[in-house]
Structure formats: C-alpha cells, structure tokens
Amino acid sequence: MPGENLSRDEAHERAELLTVDGYEVALDLRSAVGEPDGSAGPRTFRSLTTIRFRAARAGASTFADLVAPAVSAVTLNGKALDPAAVFDGTRIALDGLAEGGNVLVVDAQCAYSRTGEGMHRFVDPEDGEVYLYTQYEPADARRVFANFEQPDLKAPYRFEVKAPEGWTVRSNGAEEFHEGEEWRFAETKPISTYITVVVAGPYHCESDLYTRTFDDGSKLEIPLGAMCRKGLARHFDADDIFLITKQGLDFFHDHFDYPYPFGKYDQAFVPEYNLGAMENPGCVTFREEYIYRGKVTSASYERRANVILHEMAHMWFGDLVTMQWWDDLWLKESFADFMGSFSMVEATRFTNGWITFANNRKAWAYRADQLPSTHPITADIRDLEDAKLNFDGITYAKGASVLKQLVAYVGRDAFLEGARRYFKQHAYGNTQLGDLLSVLAETSGRDMTSWSRSWLQTAGVNVLTPAVTYDTADRITELVVLQGAAASHPELRPHRVAVGLYRLTPAGDLVRYARAEVDVAGPHTVVTELAGAEKPDLVLVNDDDLTYCKVRFDEGSLATLREHLGDITDPLARALCWSALWNQTRDALLPARDFVSLVLAFAGRESDIGVLQMLHAWAQSALVHYAAPAWREEGGRALAEGALRELRLAEPGGQHQLTWARFFAAVATSEADFQLLTGLLDGTAVIEGLDVDQELRWAFLSPLASHGVANEPAIDAELARDDTASGKRHHVRCLASRPSEAVKAQAWAAVVESDKLSNALAGATIAGFVQPSQRELLAPYTASYFEAIERVWAERSIQIGMDVVKGLFPGLQDDPATLAATDAWLTSRPDAAPALRRLVLEARDDLARALRGQECDAAV
Numbered sequence: 001m002p003g004e005n006l007s008r009d010e011a012h013e014r015a016e017l018l019t020v021d022g023y024e025v026a027l028d029l030r031s032a033v034g035e036p037d038g039s040a041g042p043r044t045f046r047s048l049t050t051i052r053f054r055a056a057r058a059g060a061s062t063f064a065d066l067v068a069p070a071v072s073a074v075t076l077n078g079k080a081l082d083p084a085a086v087f088d089g090t091r092i093a094l095d096g097l098a099e100g101g102n103v104l105v106v107d108a109q110c111a112y113s114r115t116g117e118g119m120h121r122f123v124d125p126e127d128g129e130v131y132l133y134t135q136y137e138p139a140d141a142r143r144v145f146a147n148f149e150q151p152d153l154k155a156p157y158r159f160e161v162k163a164p165e166g167w168t169v170r171s172n173g174a175e176e177f178h179e180g181e182e183w184r185f186a187e188t189k190p191i192s193t194y195i196t197v198v199v200a201g202p203y204h205c206e207s208d209l210y211t212r213t214f215d216d217g218s219k220l221e222i223p224l225g226a227m228c229r230k231g232l233a234r235h236f237d238a239d240d241i242f243l244i245t246k247q248g249l250d251f252f253h254d255h256f257d258y259p260y261p262f263g264k265y266d267q268a269f270v271p272e273y274n275l276g277a278m279e280n281p282g283c284v285t286f287r288e289e290y291i292y293r294g295k296v297t298s299a300s301y302e303r304r305a306n307v308i309l310h311e312m313a314h315m316w317f318g319d320l321v322t323m324q325w326w327d328d329l330w331l332k333e334s335f336a337d338f339m340g341s342f343s344m345v346e347a348t349r350f351t352n353g354w355i356t357f358a359n360n361r362k363a364w365a366y367r368a369d370q371l372p373s374t375h376p377i378t379a380d381i382r383d384l385e386d387a388k389l390n391f392d393g394i395t396y397a398k399g400a401s402v403l404k405q406l407v408a409y410v411g412r413d414a415f416l417e418g419a420r421r422y423f424k425q426h427a428y429g430n431t432q433l434g435d436l437l438s439v440l441a442e443t444s445g446r447d448m449t450s451w452s453r454s455w456l457q458t459a460g461v462n463v464l465t466p467a468v469t470y471d472t473a474d475r476i477t478e479l480v481v482l483q484g485a486a487a488s489h490p491e492l493r494p495h496r497v498a499v500g501l502y503r504l505t506p507a508g509d510l511v512r513y514a515r516a517e518v519d520v521a522g523p524h525t526v527v528t529e530l531a532g533a534e535k536p537d538l539v540l541v542n543d544d545d546l547t548y549c550k551v552r553f554d555e556g557s558l559a560t561l562r563e564h565l566g567d568i569t570d571p572l573a574r575a576l577c578w579s580a581l582w583n584q585t586r587d588a589l590l591p592a593r594d595f596v597s598l599v600l601a602f603a604g605r606e607s608d609i610g611v612l613q614m615l616h617a618w619a620q621s622a623l624v625h626y627a628a629p630a631w632r633e634e635g636g637r638a639l640a641e642g643a644l645r646e647l648r649l650a651e652p653g654g655q656h657q658l659t660w661a662r663f664f665a666a667v668a669t670s671e672a673d674f675q676l677l678t679g680l681l682d683g684t685a686v687i688e689g690l691d692v693d694q695e696l697r698w699a700f701l702s703p704l705a706s707h708g709v710a711n712e713p714a715i716d717a718e719l720a721r722d723d724t725a726s727g728k729r730h731h732v733r734c735l736a737s738r739p740s741e742a743v744k745a746q747a748w749a750a751v752v753e754s755d756k757l758s759n760a761l762a763g764a765t766i767a768g769f770v771q772p773s774q775r776e777l778l779a780p781y782t783a784s785y786f787e788a789i790e791r792v793w794a795e796r797s798i799q800i801g802m803d804v805v806k807g808l809f810p811g812l813q814d815d816p817a818t819l820a821a822t823d824a825w826l827t828s829r830p831d832a833a834p835a836l837r838r839l840v841l842e843a844r845d846d847l848a849r850a851l852r853g854q855e856c857d858a859a860v
Helices: 008-017 230-235 238-256 298-314 330-347 353-368 384-389 394-410 412-426 433-444 448-455 555-567 571-586 592-605 609-626 629-649 655-667 671-682 694-706 712-721 725-736 741-753 759-769 772-778 781-795 798-807 816-828 834-858
Strands: 018-028 044-055 062-065 070-076 079-081 091-094 101-113 118-123 130-135 157-162 168-171 175-179 182-185 198-201 204-213 219-228 265-270 283-287 463-470 476-484 495-504 510-520 524-526 538-543
Touching (some): 008 062, 091 101, 198 265, 204 238, 238 298, 238 412, 298 330, 298 353, 330 394, 394 412, 394 495, 412 433, 463 495, 463 538, 510 524, 510 538, 538 571, 555 571, 629 834, 671 694, 694 725, 741 781
Parallel strands (some): 018 157
Antiparallel strands (some): 018 044, 044 101, 070 079, 204 219, 476 524
C-alpha cells in the first residue's frame, strides 16, 4: 500500500501544472469468463487509455497513476517510452511535457479484483455466471485505467468496452453503439476519476422514464434503469426503486433549480460491495443486500430509500460540484447525508425519517466524535490513506447533524438558496469550504465565519444538561442549560435548541405541555421563557433534535424515565430519550444492567420499528461490552426470556414479530432456547404468523452453530437449500462461528495468512470467528493479532487491511492485560503507518470505554 499512496502536496503540485481535456478508455473484459490463461499471477484484462492534457510549463515533469501487473506500451506525444523505465507499479513518470497539448497513451494489463476495489469480478455460485463492476473511491480508478487520480483534475470521458456476447454493459454515459461484443458510450460531462464506472455482466435489467416539464415549457426526460444479478431477479422490486427515484428527482428539481445534468439514471445492485452505494453519475452502484430475499421490516425499505436519495443528492453535491481535495470530503458527504433524510421525509412515504436520523445516524456520529481519532468536519487529510479512513461518522452523520443545525440557524429558504447559487457558480468545478460559506453568508445575511470555526473546524461533542429550581408552589424558578465538553476538546459551541417540559396525564401518558427555543452559548444559559411553568416530570433538552449534542437528565427526569419511558407519546422525543440513556451507558454513568432493564421494560411498547431494532442492538452491546462479567450470564438469560415473551405477544405476521424473532435468535443462550430454534427450523415448533423464510432460517441457524448445537453437516445441508451467493456468505460465517480450536485456527489462517477469499467471504469469516460466547477460545489470538497486523497492512489492499485490523482486534478479551498489550504495540510502533495506528487507537479506546462501563456496572 505505501507505494500506492498520494499526498495532498503532490496532488496540489500536479493540479497547478495540468489541465486535463479528456480521456478515451477502451477495456477488453472478455477475459473475465473462461479458464485463466495459465500464466502465474492474477487474471487480467486489457486497458488502453488515451489522455489529452495541457501543461502550464514546457519541459515540466509529472506522473500518471496506474496500479497494474503489466504495461506493454507507453507513448507520450507520439514518442514510445520504455515501460520498464517509466512504470514502477503504481506511477508512470512523464518528463519533458509540451506547454500546449499532450497526448499520453497507455496499454496495460490490469487485474480483476476480489476485494471490491477496482474492477471487481464475482462468480455466482448458483449458476456460474460472472459479474463485473467498478468501485473507485477514493483512488482505485487507477486499477482499471491510467489516469491522474485526484478529484480536482476533472475531464470528460469516453468509454469503449468489449464484453462477452449476451452481457449487458453500462457506464456513466448513454449507450451510443452496441453490436455483438462491442459497446461504446457517449462522452460524459467533466467529472472526477473516482466517479467513473463500468458495470458488465448478464445482469437482469428493468427500465422506466422520468419526465418533468419546467415553468418555461421545456421538458426534461431521464431514462431510468435498474439492474441486479439474474439470481436475484425474482426478488427485485424495481417498481419501488423507481418510485423513490422519481420522488427524489421531483424533490431535488423543486429545490435545487438546476436540472439533473448527467442524462440517464441507472442504478445497479451489485455483489460483494464494500459500501452502501456509490454516486457514479448516470450509473449509481449499490450493495445488492438492498434487494430483500425474505420478509423485512419497513425500516429496511426506509434505509434503502435513504441511500437512494443520498446518492441522488450527490449528483449535485459531489458530482456536479466536487471538493478540491479530500480535506473537504464533507462538502459532499455531509450534504448528501442531510439531504437523504430531508428529501425522504418531505417527498416519500417515510415521513418519520428524522426519528431514524436522531436514533441511528447520530449514534454513529457520537461514537466517532469521542474516539482519539476524532477530527473536525473539515479534516486534515494528508494523503489517500487518511482519506480512506475519513469516510466515517463525523464526515457523514455529524456533518449532516451540523447542517440540520445550520438550517435552524440561517433558515430553510436561505440554506436552499445558498445551495442553488453554489451549483450555478461552481458547476463542473471544484470547491473548498470558503466557497460554500460565502454563498450562505450572502443568502442568510449572517456571519458564517464564527459558525464555521465552532462547528466545522473543531472536534468533539458538547454535553447539555438541564438544571432546574422550583418555588414552594412547585413552579419553575429558573431553568438553566449547562454546556460542557471533554477536556481533550473543550470548545463550547452555539446551539439552537428546544427545551421541552413533559408531564404525566391522568391517563398515564407522558406528554409535552411547554416548549421554548433558546440559543445556548457558553457554559450557562437561562431559559427565561419557561420560568413560572408548572413543575415537569421530565425536562428534555434538545427536544425536536435541532442540534448536535449529548443530552443528560436531571435526577427527577431520570427517575421519571425509569418508570415511564414507554409512556412518552411522541416517538421522536422517546427516541431522543433512548439515545441519551444509551450515551450515558457508554459514558459509564448508567449501569449496563439498568439499560438492559429499561429495554426489557419498555421496548415491547416501541411503535417505531427502526428504534426497536436499535434498542435490540444497544441491549446486546450493553451485555457484551459494558456489563460486569459476573452479571453477563444472568443478563443474557433475562434478555432471551424477555425477547421470547415479546415474540409470543407480538401481532402474528407483523414486523414487530419478525424483529423480536431475530433478536431472540441473537440472544438465545439456554438449551430450551436452542430447542425452540431447532424446532422452528425443522417444523416441529410453530409460532403463529411467523414465516420462517430462508433469511430467517440462517438467523436461527447462526446461534445453533456458534453454541455447538448445529454441526458441519447441518450447516452444509442449509447451504444445499440455499446454494446462492447470499447462502454461501451465511454458510462461511456459520462454519467459522463453531466453538472449536481447529475451526478458529482454520478461519484465522483463511483471513490472516491467505488472500484467496473475496472481500465478502473474508468479512463473513471474520464475523463468524468473533463470538462473544467464545472469549476463552479466542484468548490465544491476542498475541497473534499484534504479531500479524503490520504485515497484513503492508501486503493487502487498504480495504482488506481495514477489515482485518478492525474485525479481529481482541476486544472480547476485555481485561487490563489486553489494554496493556495494545499500549505496548502502539508504544513500540511509533513509525507504523498512521492509518494503521489510527485503527488500533480507535479499538483501544473502545476497549477502555468497555472496561469503564463494566466497572460502573459492577458497582451496583
């Protein structure tokens, strides 16, 4: 990986020198099928690239990027260069540039990928068909064609592809020509390398058309496409995908005043995808798990809609206008994350999307913002390895949360008008933070400099706590909002917040009876509007979730929540209280067993299915990481008994029943639990209304495998029922989860000592290897982990390196000795790759937090 890195300084120097006028890329992908050619090394394809560019200085030198096993020819301005002399495996040296136009032609053999980076090749185990797709962000286009791999060297592209007859091929541009094995696509608008795309294979395709008539009478037509593997076609609900797509296009055209600029709009759902999706203009790629093979809850459809709209927002924020360098990654990701929820709530059936945002997305941000690697939203990205790691909860979810706060600060109209001016001023160009702030200052009339300094250029999350005093008549004398911050990031910020007062009604409901908005500034802010109000049972700071902060409760409010959390009638307020209580658990202020008790007491009454699923995940995490070891067995029994009780009480056939069934399987611990799961699998047990489809079968088999109830023949038999790509992943995970020393050794070797597994199967193996019920079995791998990670990081792609370093960290060995071993590695490896050290530091912080939580829980 080190040879593949690119620094910000190198990119800046190259951008000052070069202007790129266009690319012509010809790929021969016919080698994807059939037997390999027999030569040593990876399977390859021919990549022929012509780049036309200008240089600011005659005689200057620069380099093009290419990661390829072999280069057969390089020509610069008609002069043949010796590939052995100019190509070092990652870069092509270019000397003696002409001041005017230059033409570089590179003929290379590029490798198909099994890691989801570059040109990924997947063989469907169900029918043997081969599927290809590309994934580049931040800098893997150079694995497919020679280029200048940085976001601010935009150019138009023309792609030509040779592919096996009978395949479908898609790229950014519209199809111009197709005959037999040859495909040619229209030239794109100027775009960055990382959002170019090719998708090729025997994909199942569906089509539709979006039309819109503008006020001046002109008409816009956008051809829509949706694609998936043939094996998933029977599950493909393209109609719903097209519905969300059209609703999103309506919303963004209504608000952005800039017609969609990239012609067609294809959406390809592809296998073994590392991300949720990628915003390639004209051809967005998604992980195929968004095509549901079995029954799922409305939360899954909401999640998919949010991703579709997030990627669509990128067509303007990121594709039309692109950040100059990865420092300003937030300029696209924060906006897309915010706009995904904003458009979903206003334009689709998922009108409760802000509840999911508050409960789910912000939880990701709060965790990331308390790690030692936290960074300002506008980050300091020194190189591509830094960039890869900054696709995190701060860049996405915190950034989106801050934009939500910004809308409250400047007003919705000013915010959207700023976006419209931003698009028109910078179309097909590159921007930095100041470009956006200047248009927002124009449209809002507010000084954006101090807001930016507080919210975008400092790290950390503030804590807001109410302090209330009452008079003898039980009315509020004074309500103060106290603002705090961690010592490591002491910045206090301006917050526009709502403070809600709630009380119990005679019917037992906990409802809001007073609300005031206030600008919190500094450590102590008085909410004058609420003076004189009757004494509340609950004070909720950041009601309606206007700002980004952690919320605490006064003692009276906390006592109310312990008895009446489920009685809060407003679902957003209820979700905010759950989120605050979970943060207190992670901060070792609320014992883990108390949080588990709250889930057992009130989760069965939760109406929002997305919130319920988060509560299940948090309860599991509380038990595994934050509960005192001596209480884990008791807590596990209580969770399993509670889950089974709610499963039997849930409406037959409803989504709550399905959610409780999955949770019961996840926390099953006793022989009786396993007997019930076995019976549900073989049909000897029935729960009314519960359809045990194939995905649910795997969910039930998983704990049976990890607890040694289901053996290898039983797991193999399930694969025989479901011999598909999804079934293969489940099968690999279940096999690796079995409680056996030999199984663990085999799984470890498959991931750490070999690179034969694809990214998806490596991930499944890691997920199976790490089981909370197998702490003793996994203990010997602590030393092996620290011995292996530097080598893995050096030898593997950055994606696989990240998966191994994060996924196999011995966090389940939650004792001071593991913390000491981690510290010893960090102390002895000051010169290890910064990105690797960051991942280890983050894992160490999670472990230290878990130990503090266990100490808090043990003190009960």
